[in-house]
Amino acid sequence: MATMKHNDIVKRIHHLVAELVSPSVPTPHLQPVYGEKDEGWSYPADGCIKCNIDVSSRDGGRKVACGGVFRNTLGYWVNDFTKKLGSGSVLSTELQAIYTALHLGKEIGVRKLWIKSDSIIVVHLIEKRWPPYHLHASLLKEIERLCKEDWSIVISHGFREGNLVADWMANFGHNRSLRVHVFQSLLVLFHCFDMILLVLEYLVK
Numbered sequence: 001m002a003t004m005k006h007n008d009i010v011k012r013i014h015h016l017v018a019e020l021v022s023p024s025v026p027t028p029h030l031q032p033v034y035g036e037k038d039e040g041w042s043y044p045a046d047g048c049i050k051c052n053i054d055v056s057s058r059d060g061g062r063k064v065a066c067g068g069v070f071r072n073t074l075g076y077w078v079n080d081f082t083k084k085l086g087s088g089s090v091l092s093t094e095l096q097a098i099y100t101a102l103h104l105g106k107e108i109g110v111r112k113l114w115i116k117s118d119s120i121i122v123v124h125l126i127e128k129r130w131p132p133y134h135l136h137a138s139l140l141k142e143i144e145r146l147c148k149e150d151w152s153i154v155i156s157h158g159f160r161e162g163n164l165v166a167d168w169m170a171n172f173g174h175n176r177s178l179r180v181h182v183f184q185s186l187l188v189l190f191h192c193f194d195m196i197l198l199v200l201e202y203l204v205k
Helices: 005-023 089-107 120-127 139-149 163-174 183-205
Strands: 048-058 065-071 077-086 112-119 152-157
Touching: 048 089, 048 163, 065 089, 065 163, 077 089, 077 163, 089 120, 089 139, 089 183, 120 139, 120 152, 139 152
Parallel strands: 048 112, 112 152
Antiparallel strands: 048 065, 065 077
16 A cells, blocks of 8 residues: 655645635636546536536445536536445446436536536447447436436536546545435535545545
8 A cells, every 4th residue: 555645645635625615727618628638627618517527436346436516617616416326337337427417407407517527438428329228228318318408418528637526525425325415515524524534545545
């Protein structure tokens, strides 16, 4: 197991907390571009809510979870979720993350939603028609149904560098029960003891 110096761990925690409060990217109002390579979190267009999603898999898929963070055009935190799923593949967990982001976005009244995943395979799968015998056909149909409702949806690929907080939310899901947990805004910080333990575990693993 790799070890880190105390100062390095403190710096990483400070960076994570800074990202939780507000993403520090000096390039506002970037339009969604498929497969764009951004070095950090990028802002959605005016009137659009962006949801970064990520997944976490442990013990060879015996423990999987996903998470997501909704932010507005100014980068302010709108909503969030973590979801513990039990066991499963990375593909099924990525699809569950997208489905949950769509469902929650619809629930809170979002009219324009940009979902960003670091899985290019999942983005391709949703964009193209899948065979009716696909293993995850029922979940894909639900995603398609939600996408066709009366709102604007963009699902695109982005690199993990811009997904720090979503990655943390996915890992945080392992500490929750088997359901969707919505914390809203920075209420998640009230779970500070769990947060510190999780961050330390994540940094030294």
